[in-house]
Amino acid sequence: MHWIHNTVIYNIYPLGFCGAPKDNDFQLNYRLDKIYDFIPHFKKMGVNCILFNPVFESTRHGYDTIDYKKIDSRLGDNASFKKICETLHQNGIRVILDGVFNHVGRDFFAFKDIQEKGMGSPYTAWFQNIRFDQQSPYGDHFSYEGWAGFYDLVKLNLNNEDVLSYLFDAVRYWIDEFDIDGLRLDAANVMDVNFFKRLRGVTKGKKSDFWMFGEIVGGDYNRLANADTLDSVTNYEIYKGLFSSHNDRNYFEFAHSVDRQVGDWGMYKNIYMYNFADNHDVTRLSSIIRDKALQKNVYTMLYAMPGVPSIYYGSEFGMEGKKQRHSDDDLRRELNLNALENPDYALFEHICKLGKLRHSLEALQYGKYKNEQIQLEHMCFSMKTDNQKVYIMLNQSNEPRSLGVNTNFNGVLTDVLNGNQQYQCNGWCEITIPPMSSMILVENDGSFRIDFSENENDAPIPAAENMPAPVEEKEPELVPEEIVKGRYRHFKGNVYEVIDFAKDSETTELMVVYRALYGEHELWVRPYKMFQEIIERDGKKMRRFEKIG
Structure with missing residues (x-):
């Protein structure tokens, strides 16, 4: 089984996530290093793959690429991003990058050459x-x-061999340098399918389990996702059904859409879809769903249906954001875990539970979908493998609803989403679903349960299939190191450059002179011994300043 089946994706639009300037000032700032502080957050959610939208040098929003081999200076540099990828991998978290190959920005070197030299x-x-x-x-x-009439996005000629060679060389570099595990292909619906065939050969030649999915809003998904091209596509059909089936109080929309895709006669049974409730291009779920209390049901559906679930950063807390006519800024705001705006912690805890269940139940990872019972405001579908069958029951009404299912099973149904409550089942099983809630019921003999204790939630998530689990080694005792000129990361995350040394005129104490590599690039002075000292934080010893380059 491919690693994508045991994966929960967290989608980050880095420039917004980090609060970077809209226009590139080309001042080096290691904003993306904040990702280190999010790793415990990812683990609690069961996230084991990060999808980064554009990270390479661009003029404004990331999709107007200037340089395919240079990390955007608003986020950091190649060395810092490489360390981020290494750290994520060490924590069992894969990395997918956004491949923007349909177009470039006007500051791209080849376009500027035409501006200068003409014909x-x-x-x-x-x-x-x-x-x-x-x-x-x-x-x-x-x-x-x-692209699409936007002249700041210059469309590349993907039938030109020199262009293909340039782009494929960049992808090989990303795999070699950053060890990435997959690609999102931006604007895939308007690109030549033959490009994807060639790209598949490049990526699979480097990593046989490399996973690629394309951005496509409508049309035939099989055209782009098949054995010769991409592995998957963005499932916009289900994205729409997730919120509108609740806004219209009509579960038939969701049920029939999924059945059309992956049921017995499904059109896309061979595609493991990229499923999402919102992203950097559409109004956030919390802003489009009419009753925010129903977001939990949306995420239950997202995690339990066939395909890989993806959470857009901040939406785990119910972050709001509306798409504007001429701006996506509201969709791409900064996320600071210590300064959340009206966070919905109940929603967050629900999503954390779903992450645990996704990793624990094989039926949710690669089971076969079947609609069991459908009503306007309540429904039941099942996911089944040879070893396990799970029923997902949902009620979006304001009243309890009774739902009966012919299971052909004698035993116990355990609701692992709600305290492992058990229901006896003798073929026909009728269960009352509380208002505006969901259940995930596992067929078993009465012994099955899933523990959501705090220790369980804080435990390392399973490494995605085929990824070697990190080996725990005894850390050597830290001792002060000689301070030399170069870049250092402070234990709180900011990066500085040691530029010289000096002595206090009164005490002759040796001092370190260093410059901040962010903000106004201010100069600082600190005693040498303090600069090199070992500190303790949260029970762990670390260097006050760690040498990084």
Whole structure:
């Protein structure tokens, strides 16, 4: 079984997540290093894969790429991102990057070369529909094709071998340097399918279990996701059904959509879908669902249905954000765990439970879907493997609802989502579902239960299949090290550069002179012995300043 079946994805739009400036000031700032503080948060949620939207150098929002081999200076540098990826992997968390190959920004080197040299540039064939007999909307002495009419996004010519060579070389670099495990393919629905066939050969040649999915809003998913191209696609059909089946009080919409996709006669039974309730391009769930109390039911469906569940950063707390006509800023706001806006902690705890269940129940990972009972405001579907059968019951009404299911099973149904409550089952089983709630019931002999104690939630999550689990080694005793010129990370996360040494004029005590690599790049002075000392934080010894380069 591929590792994606035992995966919970956490989707981060890095520039927003970190509160980076909208326009790139090209000042190096290690904002993405905040990810280290989120690792316990990921583990509690059962997250074992991070999907990073664009991380490479761009002019504004990340999708206007300048350099495919340089981390955006608003987030850090290649060395810092490599360490982030290494640390995530050490914690059993895989990494997927956003591959933006349909278009580049106007500051991309090849486009700027055409601006400078015109028809004499060797890169005129790198872009779609370059014409020198008319001007662009930006006043260039040539015209070109922009993605979806956005001329700050210059469409690449993916039939040009030099372009393909350049892009494939970048992907190989990402795998070699950052050890990434997969790719999201931006704007896949408007790209040449042959590009994906070639890309598949590149990635699978580097990592046989490399996983790729494409962004597609509608159309035939099989066109992009099949044995020759991508592994999966964004499941926008189910995204819509998740919230609208609750807004319209109509579970038939969700049930029939899933059955159409993966039921007995499903169109997409061979695709393990990328499922989501919101992302960086659409209004957040908490802002689009009419009754916020029903978000729990949405996430129960998301985690229990076929496909890999993905949580958009902040939505685990019910973060709000509405898509505006000319701006996505509200969807991409900064997330600070110590300064949450009206957090819904009950929703967060519910999602943490679902993460635990997703890793514990094989039926949720790769079971076969079946609609058991469907009513407008309550329903039951099942997920079944050869070894396990699970029933998912949902009620979105304001009243308790009784739901009967013919299980053909004699034994016990244990509701592992709600305190391991047991229900006797003798073929036909009728259960009352509390208002606006859900149940996940496992067929068993009465001995099955799942523990959600605090220790369980804080325990390391299972490493995704085929990923070696981190080996625990006894840490050597820390001793003060010589301080030299170079970059150091403070134990609170900020990065500084040691630029020189000095002596106190009164005491002759040796001092370290260092500059902040963030904000106003202020200069600081600290006693040498204090700079190199070993401190203790949360019961763990560490260096006050750790050398990083």
